Amino acid sequence: MKIRNINFLVVIVLSIVTLGCSDILEEDAKGLLTPDQFFTNQDEANLALNGLQARLKTDEVTGQFMLFYQFLGTDEGVVARDGIPANTTVGTYDFNTSNSEVSGIWQQLYAGVRDANLVLARVAQSTSLSEDEKSATIAQALFYRAHFYYRLTTIYGDVPYWRDEIDIDAVSLLGKTSAATIQTEMVADLEEAIGSGKLSTGRWNQSGGRVTVWAARMMKAHYHMWMQQYDKARTELIEITQNSPHGPELGPYGEIYREGNDLHNEIIFGVEYLVGVASSNIHNGAHPNGGSEGGGSSPAGKAFSELGIWTRAGTVTLRKGLADSYSADDIRLAYNVFDSHTLEDGTFAQFNHIYIPKFMRAKVPVADPLFVNPEANGQSGAPNRLMLLADAYLMLAEAEFMLGGSSEASLAAINKVRQRANVPALTTITLKDIQNERRWELAGEGFGRKTDLIRWGLLEETVLALPAIEIAAGANQQSIDRAQAAANIIAGAPEGKYQFLPIPFDEITKSKDLGGKLEQNPLWQ
DSSP states (O other), rough: OOOHHHHHHHHOOOHTTTTSSSSSTTOOOOOOOOOOTTTSSSSHHHHHHHHHHHHHHHHHHHHHHHHHHBBBBSSSSEEESSSSOGGGGHTTTTTTTTOOOHHHHHHHHHHHHHHHHHHHHHHHHSSSOOHHHHHHHEEEEEEEEHHHHHHHHHHHHHBOOOOSSSOOOGGEEEEEEEOOHHHHHHHHHHHHHHHHOOOOOOOGTTTTTTHHHHHHHHHHHHHHHHTTTHHHHHHHHHHHHHSSSSSOOOOGGGGGTTTTTOOOOOOEEEEETTTTOOOOOOOGSOOOOGGGGOOOSSHHHHHHHHTTOOOOOOOOOEEEHHHHHHHHTTTTTHHHHHEEETTTTTTTEEEEEEOHHHHOOSSOOSSSSSSSSSSOOOOOOOOOOEEEEHHHHHHHHHHHHHHHHHOHHHHHHHHHHHHHHTTOSSSSHHHHHHHHHHHHTTTTTTOOOHHHHHHOOOOHHHHHHHHHHHHHOOOOHHHHHHHHHHHHHHHOOTGGGGOOOOOOOOOOOOHHHHTTOOOOOOGGO
16 A cells, blocks of 8 residues: 555545545544554445545535636626636636646546545455445445546546556656547446446435435436437436436426525435535625625615625626526526615615525525525535536437437427426427527536537637627626626637646646656647
């Protein structure tokens, strides 16, 4: 056993002492373990899986930085404060190879890969675990590794690839493997996990927050959609929508976000916090920035005060073009668009920016407050909802469309979502219809808008069109200026440059110093 890996096992155990052994969501760990004791029983293997889940909670992986990367710089989101915070530049194209968020995402994802490889190797070597216990642990660890590599290959493109337990410094000696090769092997791993029969067939909220067979099928479907393997994606998505305990019906849209529903039945997989422990600050970015709204004495400031909405970051707000594109009858409008409020004295407060009630964890929307007891600043139990039943239906609609055009199957899938939103059913369908529906339904959710735009080949043209759309929609000047700034960066760069992040400068330097083979992405050289 390598000393570095021994040390890492200690770090895993120490870092997850507050997480459960058999139930990630509720139970405390039963005690600290030393490396030579590790994986002598199922509780110890569960502790290791808790460590992999904990990797998903890091901001750079699924928290605020990833939201900034996926949401900002698209036709969904814009920063609503006077200055652009440094940690949002990863989403607005104003970064270079030395950007700390570019390297932060890289480091955390590769730490996850390292951890998953270590768990897989240790479980396989265990002489104490039963074969059933080994198989169950391996199936879940394969999911986590596939998740980390999905992020790496869709964000950075071709990247270093390894599947074994090796010293982390040795990774710097590796060159890049094609994203297609990595993705193909991850799909095979997910097939192994699904075929093992050891993943729970219940809902995520019935399984202690652990990986279920439906989460593995969703992860596999995401890979297939990225690789344009629509027939294989369809197979997985039909299973999820028709045969999983998450479906087939979609409930009221607002219930997914209501107080007490953090573990809603439609969440197929999420990144959660312990039940009863409010430790996330993910909602801070969705709250207004006081200065951007004129301060506490302004009509907007008074409106926020009346509603008990504290002011904070203002980094996650909606594009005016998106807000205006919702149909007036669309139920999702109220939960995604909050741009004004009539005060108790009759004063009308028009906000400078458009806030997103479903993320605010406060007494909004006014017509149907999602929270009676708003969460405190920096103290939220909000999960990251990575995989949702509605996303499965919309991917199914897209897969069916790519295979058979405007077919009954494609229409049935998209209309399932539209019916819940109270908008008319479509009688014919285009790819643009599906793209729009994903934008209305999943704003700020799932694996992200930027990933969608990149896989559709629409990132550049979408960003370039934003200034005109925002002007036509009557967005404020700051939002228009930020749309123009993003468009200028894209227009001045080689085509495709911003479809992938650069390999962090420090990683390239380290590789060269060690005589390694890691090279920069071509358009970033």
